[in-house]
Amino acid sequence: MQRQSSYAQNEGKLYLVPTPIGNLEDITIRAKRILQEADYIAAEDTRTSGILLEKIGVHNHMLSFHKYNSKERAPELVKLMQDGAVIAEISDAGMPVISDPGFVLVQECIKNDIPVVPLPGASAFTTALIASGFDAQPFTYYGFLPRKAGEQKPYFVQMEQAHGTSIFYEAPHRLVKTLSNMATVFAPEREIVAARELTKIHEEFIRGTVQEVSQYFSENQPRGEFVILVSPNTEETEQLSWPELIELVDERVDQGESKKSAIKEVAQANQVSKNELYDRYHQK
Template sequence: MQRQSSYSQDTGKLYLVPTPIGNLEDITIRAKKVLTNADYIAAEDTRTSGILLEKIGVHNRMISFHKYNSKERAPELIKLMQDGAVIAEISDAGMPVISDPGYILVQECIKHDIPVVPLPGPSAFATALIASGFDAQPFTYYGFLPRKASEQKPFFEQMNQARATSIFYEAPHRLVKTLKTMAQILPAERQIVAARELTKIHEEFIRGSVAELNDYFAQNAPRGEFVILVSPNTEAPKQLSWPELITLVDQLVAAGNSKKDAIKQVAKEHHVSKNELYDQYHQE
């Protein structure tokens, strides 16, 4: 067990600082103060972040920290904090750690008993969710889906059965293909929302069925980064817990089925990952 007090230590620490997802006025007073006082700012893209920091009057030293150098750079940042430095980690926009490599640095800080201080702030998927008109509790956030249609299909199969609102990000140049893949699995009347340019001048929410949004974007080229929200399937049966699913597997095994076939059958009938069910079963 580990307990952390974020403010009791005079040694180095890591601040996770959200940055505006569009409108720069969304920067908080506290975020600006932390960025101003930090010894270093670990930025996902120093060029993008440099524009923001210049506009809010922050000129601290930036260190590049992105998914391609995170494993090599993390030990360097840990050493700086062990020597007393305060580091603020920011992503290109929105919350650090979500869809960026910040979690690697957080894990290393926890491992080395370095305080991690999270600041609240803007997040694209949460911003889109509260204006979507869909039930916000529960919801499932997927981040960016795989690019290949064959790899996306299992995600859409989960969304098709989900009793929660499903959310993912998509780039404009891939949106049309992704919606076509979605239309192969979800019913044509299933409601979705495509949110773009959140908090910016051209902010827009496009609401309609899967079929309607497919037609719309086939005729109107997507522009801007998108948050896609899929309405819950209110008719889907309640998802069983892992222990309940494992009990069903045991019942099929007791009836003479092999464990492999039993797991496959239960996974298919209850729309869960066969591999995940296999892992859960063999943990028992």
């Protein structure tokens, strides 16, 4: 067991500081103060973050910390904090760690007993969720999906069956292909929302069936970063018995999938406990 005191004085620590996802007025008073007072700011893209920090009046020393150097840079930042430095980690936009390499640094800090202090703030997927019109409890956030259609489809199968709202991010140049791929999996009447340019001047929510939204963007060029939300599956489905679930796992294993992966996918698709399915499968 490990206990963490986030507010001990005179020691190094990591602050996770959210930045605006568009509208600069969304920076919090506390976030701005931490960015001004920190010894260093670890930024995903120092050029992008430099522009943001200049606009909000923060002038501080930045260190590059992104997915390509995170494993090498994290121990260096930990050493600075062990020597007493306070580091604020920021993403290009929104919440650190969410679709951002910050989790690598958080893990290193936890291993080395360095306090991790999270600040609340903007996040694109929660911002889109509360305005989507879909039930916010439960929901599943997938981040960015794989780019290849064949690798996307297992995710869409999960979303098609899910009884909660499903959320993922997509870039504008890939949106049309992704929506077209979705349309091959989902029922034609399934409702989705495409939210773009959140908190910015051209903020927009496009709501409709998978087919309607896919058709809209095939005729209108997508612009801006997108959050895609899929409505819950409200159909009543008969719960499979444990022997039937175990049989589904066996079918996937026979097709070359690992037992661990097959158990996880079957459990998620059928809304049962992965651990219980694991135990029952290995007791058969």
